[in-house]
Amino acid sequence: MSAGAAYLIKGVSVVGGEPTDLLVRDGAVAEEGRGVSAAGATVIDASGLIALPGLVDLHTHLREPGREDAETVESGSRAAALGGYTAVCAMANTSPVADTAGVVEQVWRLGREAGLVDVRPIGAVTVGLGGERLAELGAMADSAARVRIFSDDGSCVADPRLMRRALEYVKAFDGVIAQHAEEPRLTEGAQMHEGVASARLGMAGWPAVAEEAIIARDVLLAEHVGARLHVCHVSTAGSVEILRWAKLRRIAVTAEVTPHHLLLTDDRASGYDPVFKVNPPLRTAADVSALRAALVDGVIDAVATDHAPHAVQDKECEWAYARPGMLGLETALSIVVDALLDELGWEGIAERMSRTPARVAGLPGHGHGPAPGRPANLTLVDPAARWTVDAGLLASRSRNTPYAGMELPVRVIATFLRGEPTVLDGKAVH
Numbered sequence: 001m002s003a004g005a006a007y008l009i010k011g012v013s014v015v016g017g018e019p020t021d022l023l024v025r026d027g028a029v030a031e032e033g034r035g036v037s038a039a040g041a042t043v044i045d046a047s048g049l050i051a052l053p054g055l056v057d058l059h060t061h062l063r064e065p066g067r068e069d070a071e072t073v074e075s076g077s078r079a080a081a082l083g084g085y086t087a088v089c090a091m092a093n094t095s096p097v098a099d100t101a102g103v104v105e106q107v108w109r110l111g112r113e114a115g116l117v118d119v120r121p122i123g124a125v126t127v128g129l130g131g132e133r134l135a136e137l138g139a140m141a142d143s144a145a146r147v148r149i150f151s152d153d154g155s156c157v158a159d160p161r162l163m164r165r166a167l168e169y170v171k172a173f174d175g176v177i178a179q180h181a182e183e184p185r186l187t188e189g190a191q192m193h194e195g196v197a198s199a200r201l202g203m204a205g206w207p208a209v210a211e212e213a214i215i216a217r218d219v220l221l222a223e224h225v226g227a228r229l230h231v232c233h234v235s236t237a238g239s240v241e242i243l244r245w246a247k248l249r250r251i252a253v254t255a256e257v258t259p260h261h262l263l264l265t266d267d268r269a270s271g272y273d274p275v276f277k278v279n280p281p282l283r284t285a286a287d288v289s290a291l292r293a294a295l296v297d298g299v300i301d302a303v304a305t306d307h308a309p310h311a312v313q314d315k316e317c318e319w320a321y322a323r324p325g326m327l328g329l330e331t332a333l334s335i336v337v338d339a340l341l342d343e344l345g346w347e348g349i350a351e352r353m354s355r356t357p358a359r360v361a362g363l364p365g366h367g368h369g370p371a372p373g374r375p376a377n378l379t380l381v382d383p384a385a386r387w388t389v390d391a392g393l394l395a396s397r398s399r400n401t402p403y404a405g406m407e408l409p410v411r412v413i414a415t416f417l418r419g420e421p422t423v424l425d426g427k428a429v430h
């Protein structure tokens with residue numbers, strides 16, 4: 001792609017507004033208005049399409065280094081671009097764990113080489129995710145990867161003293177600790193949500209209180225320290241109530257919810273299909289309603305995919321042996337639109353899937369407009385399109401989507417990263 005290539009996006013609705021034209025040049029949105037013309041620009045007929053700020057994912061598992069059979073930085077980046085994303089935060093539970101400047105720089109460099117989305121590594125809080133010693137948080141923050149979010153995701157930072165020290169440490173450079181809230185002593189052997197369905201199926205339960213107890217503790221620690229806390233994949237109605245209380249107290253806490261926790265419930269386990277095994281587990285219909293309401297009223301700040309690719313042998317086996325996790329990048333926007341477009345509108349979706357996550361992650365080039373003078377990180381979606389999820393056609397190296405065969409609304413038609421298309425006509429450009 002030659003430097004300075006220009007694109008004239010004609011007749012597009014910017015975040016649901018009246019049709020207009022966007023001129024993209026030199027990596028930025030150069031002009032917006034009816035009847036913009038630009039000699040030499042490639043014209044894209046976008047009538048009927050909606051332009052959103054490029055989506056930003058706070059919670060992506062790219063599996064590289066270590067499990068390149070499940071995903072690589074490149075394949076995950078391609079899945080992200082096809083899902084409308086221009087930036088993803090890559091979780092630290094790789095092999096080796098991203099707990100040093102060396103590993104986070106490796107992931108960051110692989111993201112730059114793939115060039116499909118901005119890959120922002122998340123650093124581990126503790127060495128090897130072991131929960132015993134703080135990792136080199138400062139060295140990761142000072143590295144070329146400029147890490148700002150730290151998380152032991154997959155594991156909880158269960159030791160309250162260690163959690164306190166981590167919050168104190170990152171406060172110095174406005175970092176944030178993203179907690180996977182799961183009191184491990186309450187979830188030993190857990191296979192699914194603890195409730196009526198688990199009792200009926202005879203599976204060991206993962207009680208809501210295991211999540212809620214950690215969130216309650218951590219918002220109090222964040223208040224005590226005066227540091228920023230982010231809560232990963234909130235999944236229960238009780239967690240929403242604790243977050244609501246914390247926000248009323250002006251505690252610096254943000255929270256995310258996954259698309260699958262906005263749509264699917266624990267009765268999916270009844271077929272023993274491990275594609276529905278995820279951590280935290282699918283909850284009840286009452287939890288789903290509370291999570292939806294919380295995303296609409298802002299108690300939950302953002303949607304994050306928790307995209308968790310797994311190789312076939314780790315997923316297509318008995319439920320008890322299957323790894324928890326689901327694919328998410330290529331379906332997230334469709335699921336959120338399906339669940340909540342009427343309540344959120346396009347503005348609300350742009351806020352919760354792009355602007356807010358960009359702010360939480362400290363990505364100033366993302367989560368804007370699209371508007372003149374801003375980097376052209378944007379996605380064009382067809383709100384009228386419908387598509388059927390075919391696991392074999394996804395760009396991810398893995399196949400563990402819970403939505404296979406489902407018809408979903410909205411297709412991503414094009415995605416631009418700093419003015420260059422990563423997706424055109426619904427297909428990855430390279």
Ligand SMILES: [Zn+2]
Binds near residue numbers: 153180279280
């Ligand atoms: Zn997690």
